[in-house]
Amino acid sequence: MIGNRACPTCKSDVKAEVICSKSQIDLSDFNSTREFFVGLRPEQLFFDYVRCRNCKLVYCDTYFDESELSILYSNMPPNLVGDEIDIVDRTHLGYAKRIIKKCNGKSGRRYESLLELGADLGLVTGPVVHRLGIKSGVLVEPNKVVRSDLHGSVNNGEDFEIVDDIKYMESSRKFDLVIAIHVIDHLLEPKLTLRNLYSQIENEGKIFIVVHNQRSILARLLKSKWPPYCLQHPQVFDKKTIRDLLEDVGFKKIEISRTTNYVGLKNGLKSLLDILKLPSSWTRYLPNAAIPFKFGNILVEAEK
Secondary structure: OEOOOOOOOOOOOOEEEEEOOOOOOOOOOHHHHHHHOOOOOOOOOOOOEEEEOOOOOEEEOOEOOHHHHHHHHOOOOOOOOOOOHHHHHHHHHHHHHHHHHHHOOOOOOOOOEEEEEOOOOOOOHHHHHHHHOOOEEEEEOOOHHHHHHHHHHOOOOOOEEEEOOHHHOOOOOOEEEEEEEOOHHHOOOHHHHHHHHHHHEEEEEEEEEEEOOOOOHHHHHHHHHOOOOOOOOOEEOOHHHHHHHHHHHOOEEEEEEEOOEEEEHHHHHHHHHHHOOOOOHHHHHOOOOEEEEOOOOEEEEEEO
C-alpha cells in the first residue's frame, strides 16, 4: 500500500476530506481486499477520497502500489459492469462513432496508427480501426482473459501488438490516435502517463479520453454510494480537473462533452435498488431492454 500520497497531478500535499467509505473492512490487508476489487455493493468499499486544495482533484491519499495493482488487473472478468455484452456494446459503439466522426472532420488527416490504453474486449478498438483504416497499433490491456477477443477485434492483425503495460512498448514509437476509455482514472500517475503519451503522438494527432464526472448530478445525489467511488479508482476527475491536466501537459483544442450510456432496464434498476438497500426482487419480471442515460461520464478530445 502507498500511504499519504501527494496529489497525483500537481503534487501538493494540502488536502481536505471529501468522501469516506462506510465499510468496516480493513483495507490495509491486501489479501482480504482482493475479492472486493470488482463489483457493486450496497456499501461501496473504497479508500477514502480527499480533494487537493491546490488543483481541486479528488483522489485517494492511501492506495494500492504498482505490484498489487498488477496482480489485481491480471485476471479480471470483462468490463461489462454487470450487464449483457450487447447492451455494453451499444455504449462503446457510441464512443467509437463519436471518435470516428471527429477524426473524419474537415482537416482530411489520415489516421494510420493507434495506441489504445485499456482496450478490454476491443468494443471500441474494432469499429475505430476498421472505419478509419488504421493499419497498425499497440493495444495496452493487462487482463489476459480478454486477449483473444481483443486480438479478434482487429482481425488478428499481425501489425497490432498487445502489451500488459505501456512501459513494455518502444518509447520511440509514434501514433496518430490515442484512445483511453475509463483508464486515466485508474492510473497511479496520470500526469506522468499523459506526458509520455504526448511525446508519442504525432503533431496534430488526437487523444480521446472517457472519464467519470465527479461533479455530475448523480455523484452529488448518491454521495458515498456513487459507483465510481471504488477500489479501482485512485482518483476521479471532473470537467475542470481533466481539462487543467491536459492543458498542463501541453494538449490544445480541448473539447469536453457528455456521453450516453446504455443500461439494461432490469440489471441497471436492480443494481441501483441494491445500492440504495431497497427491495429489488420484483425487477426479475422486467425485460432487460437497453435504456439510454447520460450518467455523467464525459468524452474529452484533445490535440497535440
